[in-house]
Amino acid sequence: MISTSDARPAVARLRRTRWQLTALITAITAVCLIILGLVAATIDARSRSTAVDDSLDRVASGIWEAVTLQEDAKTLDVNQIKDGDLANGETAVVILTTANGDMKWQEAFGHLRSWLPNDNGLASLADDTFQDRGVIYRDDIDSVGRPVRLEAKALTFKDLPDVQTVIIAGTNPGAHDRGRALLLWGLVAGGLALVAASAGVAHLLSGRSIKQAVVMVDEQERFLGDAAHELRTPLTTLRLVSEPRERTEAEVERALTDARALGDRMERIVAGLLARARMQAGVTTMERIQLLLDQLTEAMIEEFPDKNIVLHAEPSVVVGDPTLLSLAVRNLLENAITHGAVNPSEPVEVHVAQGRVSVRDYGAGLTPPLSSNPFARGVTSGRGSGIGLALVAWIAELHDGTATMEPAAGGGTIAAITLPPPPLSHP
Known part of the structure; x- marks a missing residue:
């Protein structure tokens, strides 16, 4: 590991580089996890929304198939619905109908009525549904202010065209969102754990990588220090030998001989230090x-x-x-x-x-x-x-x-x- 007490500029730069690498890898990991989390949450939300609509459609379609007319062929027969599982489960159901040209909607059957919007809201939804002659999905508020997901399905009878019927099924999407909340918490907690693990691993690996650079810095400084130490004596001697003064021919010759000897000595010193540095760096053996x-x-x-x-x-x-x-x-x-x-x-x-x-x-x-x-x-x-x-x-x-x-x-x-x-x- 890099010593925190080492205040050398080169080591300080390497330490900053290590933290920068850690921050960069952590940021990249966090961004990727955020994108993946958003994609997963979006896909899950759509899946859960589709599942809610499918559950509503299963109830509404089942009741739609079960609604019949009484023997007088003028009123609805909901007895079979009252005894069925679809109209007595966790999904709120209401059947609205009109008769004899009266456009005022009347409730023919209701289950978990408080989970559905008030009368005005249901009537407005029934009007829209019957105008479209199809199926409408809508988000609304129930009678006590809770969010509710609704499906309205229009029903007509060939033998009794004046009877207009709308089947409305509703459920609180929040009840289906518990699993989604768990998923989101799992994504957040797991993402934070992965980011922390990524930061730790990045810091460890970058430290190991930079440790080799620190070793190289140490070797470089050791080489420079050793070279200064080993060359100090011959350089001092060379300075004394070559200092300007009056010399005889023999003294000049001796000075040249000494200078050559000192040069050879410094060459051997440098060669030895280079060999040591190259061996420690693994360049040579x-x-x-x-x-x-x-x-x-x-x-x-x-x-x-x-x-x-x-x-x-x-x-x-x-x-x-x-x-x-x-x-x-x-x-x-x-x-x-x-x-x-x-x-x-x-x-x-x-x-x-x-x-x-x-x-x-x-x-x-x-x-x-x-x-x-x-x-x-x-x-x-x-x-x-x-x-x-x-x-x-x-x-x-x-x-x-x-x-x-x-x-x-x-x-x-x-x-x-x-x-x-x-x-x-x-x-």
Whole structure:
């Protein structure tokens, strides 16, 4: 995860990008869910409305089929309807009729009358229905002010054309909307849960993705810091060698030789740092070849011709990357020279044997900051940047070896890198 305490500008920008990605993905998810919810609610509303109309039509059509005339063929016979299930269920029913040219509607049958509009409303609906000679669906208000869905169906008799009959069925759509309310609440609750889950997953995945970018930023800053550390000494020396002053021909030649040597040294430093950065980025892999560790150490000591360094070496064959191992040995030497400078009369002692390079100085020894973890990045006794020994530990670990630092008997410290023996070769 990205540390919230990291105030570096690059990391802060990545953190903002993470929140922006989270907000964007969450917004897209929310918009999609809202659209899907609206579509689902609309389809459900139409379906439920159709279901209400179908239930009304089932009742009205059933009663329409059951209405007959009495034996006198002048009045309606509703006895069969009174005993039927359709006219005694949860759907309100009223049958209005006129007779003998009287246009005033009279109620021939009523069931759940309070669920239907008042007399004037029913009469107006009956008039409209009979004028259309068909079926009318209408939303209205019942006698106590509740919403009601109505279906009115006209009925005529060939043998008695003066008798006009309208069958009206009604129901409260709110009773059918309970399931719709549950659906809407389910859509809202489910949508919020999905949006929250989407936000959480987006934040987690964006954090994992950006974490790699943070690692790259860390590696870039580490590379720049290491390069500044490693190049500081040769650049300072090069400045001293090349500063303008009167020189003899021999001094000029010596200055040019020293400048070339410093240039070669900086080239090796940059190559080592680039190799480290490329390996950590996964661009390349470490080179593994057999080499003589004693000769490599001797070559590194030659880069310090003016220093009092004593070498005790035995032939030692290891397998590793010569560029990185050279960088590790040189850092051990520079560390010993730096800390041993407080006692210039004593040499820096180097021992090479059995895959191990140890460098002993006669300095002040391990200070409290160094005693706990001397190879931690940034840990220093007050001199240097604490990067050199961190590179040594990284190179040792890369070669499946170890880096150690311990107090030396008689004062000073012994810093060492130990590499595993090369694999046995089979004939």
